[in-house]
Amino acid sequence: MPITTNNKPTEQKASNISLEEIYKKLRDSGSRLTPQREYILDVFFKADSGLHLSPEDIYKVLSKKNKLNVSLATVYRTVKTLYLMGILREVDLAEGHKHYELSSGNDEPHHHIVCLNCNKTIEFASLEVNRLALKIANDYNVEIHDVELKILGKCLHFEDENNLKSTQHRR
Amino acid sequence: MPITTNNKPTEQKASNISLEEIYKKLRDSGSRLTPQREYILDVFFKADSGLHLSPEDIYKVLSKKNKLNVSLATVYRTVKTLYLMGILREVDLAEGHKHYELSSGNDEPHHHIVCLNCNKTIEFASLEVNRLALKIANDYNVEIHDVELKILGKCLHFEDENNLKSTQHRR
DNA sequence: TTGAGTGCAAATCCTTTGCAGGCGG
DNA sequence: CCGCCTGCAAAGGATTTGCACTCAA
Numbered sequence: 001m002p003i004t005t006n007n008k009p010t011e012q013k014a015s016n017i018s019l020e021e022i023y024k025k026l027r028d029s030g031s032r033l034t035p036q037r038e039y040i041l042d043v044f045f046k047a048d049s050g051l052h053l054s055p056e057d058i059y060k061v062l063s064k065k066n067k068l069n070v071s072l073a074t075v076y077r078t079v080k081t082l083y084l085m086g087i088l089r090e091v092d093l094a095e096g097h098k099h100y101e102l103s104s105g106n107d108e109p110h111h112h113i114v115c116l117n118c119n120k121t122i123e124f125a126s127l128e129v130n131r132l133a134l135k136i137a138n139d140y141n142v143e144i145h146d147v148e149l150k151i152l153g154k155c156l157h158f159e160d161e162n163n164l165k166s167t168q169h170r171r
Numbered sequence: 172m173p174i175t176t177n178n179k180p181t182e183q184k185a186s187n188i189s190l191e192e193i194y195k196k197l198r199d200s201g202s203r204l205t206p207q208r209e210y211i212l213d214v215f216f217k218a219d220s221g222l223h224l225s226p227e228d229i230y231k232v233l234s235k236k237n238k239l240n241v242s243l244a245t246v247y248r249t250v251k252t253l254y255l256m257g258i259l260r261e262v263d264l265a266e267g268h269k270h271y272e273l274s275s276g277n278d279e280p281h282h283h284i285v286c287l288n289c290n291k292t293i294e295f296a297s298l299e300v301n302r303l304a305l306k307i308a309n310d311y312n313v314e315i316h317d318v319e320l321k322i323l324g325k326c327l328h329f330e331d332e333n334n335l336k337s338t339q340h341r342r
Numbered sequence: 343t344t345g346a347g348t349g350c351a352a353a354t355c356c357t358t359t360g361c362a363g364g365c366g367g
Numbered sequence: 368c369c370g371c372c373t374g375c376a377a378a379g380g381a382t383t384t385g386c387a388c389t390c391a392a
Binding site for chain 1: 371372373374375376381382
Binding site: 203205207208240242243244 | 346347348349350351356357
């Protein structure tokens with residue numbers, strides 16, 4: 001199976017946190033529920049599951065929806081806030097900027113394989129990885145918040161090992 | 172065990188790739204062995220094992236050694252080249268810039284626990300993680316190049332859950 | 343000899359921030 | 368009302384790049 005981007009995240013992916021719960025978390029932490037934050041959250045809830053959105057992506061979606069009152073700065077501030085609250089997960093792939101996605105709870109780990117040559121990514125879930133991470137975090141007395149296994153490799157489309165130069169990634 | 176940064180990477184850490192092998196890899200890929208590249212590699216070989224160096228770090232070390240003929244741009248270009256050749260590993264922690272370290276072969280995985288509150292990192296090796304990654308990569312027909320398990324969590328120093336605001340990270 | 347590699351400085355890209363005004367609770 | 372949030376624009380920091388020159392092979 002070659003790496004592709006149109007990966008169907010394995011079966012059971014579905015956000016298991018509701019908007020209601022998020023609103024409650026916001027309230028409980030003394031944060032406010034502004035229209036801007038609602039719009040941004042809405043983008044995540046409407047997005048394909050497993051989709052990684054950059055702040056720029058979110059901003060573009062909102063612009064298309066004529067939510068012109070949401071500035072890019074607010075998107076950045078909001079994703080950071082939601083990330084620190086554990087609502088969003090931060091995903092660092094090889095593109096030079098961060099992506100975010102709904103953190104759907106620790107019961108659903110979220111891992112990636114990135115091809116060093118074609119720069120494509122597939123996601124996969126793995127209970128085994130999750131269990132192992134829990135065990136390790138426990139050993140270190142850490143309350144686990146998120147886990148990511150990142151595998152860098154070369155998919156079969158690029159068997160020519162000496163082809164580095166011509167396949168360097170651009171930002 | 173609380174999270175600390177002065178962690179001793181578990182036992183057997185020692186670069187198992189030699190300078191000679193690297194020089195050969197460079198030659199084989201048609202790249203040149205310039206003094207600048209030698210100096211940069213030298214920094215990695217002299218550095219404490221397990222140390223993550225940013226391009227800026229490398230540049231500073233070279234400046235102190237009066238290797239003034241190595242520009243920051245060259246450091247960036249070189250680490251990218253070495254990374255794409257599989258000689259360096261890229262480490263994305265939460266600091267807003269990338270770090271690199273000698274990739275010492277797939278037999279020595281390299282994983283991290285990052286505390287969302289205090290922003291400290293510990294590293295650990297885990298054969299179990301490595302084995303699992305190999306198996307997964309195999310399932311996807313990917314030639315494995317590097318593996319990183321990243322666990323985000325909160326270490327026991329920060330049990331106050333509502334303390335988010337005062338502990339936000341700065342770049 | 344020759345083209346990959348370099349230094350320099352400017353350019354780019356991503357992200358953060360200062361400030362004045364807006365509005366949620 | 369108070370003070371968190373926002374928009375805007377400017378600042379900031381990391382990384383890349385255009386260009387002319389250098390030097391490893």
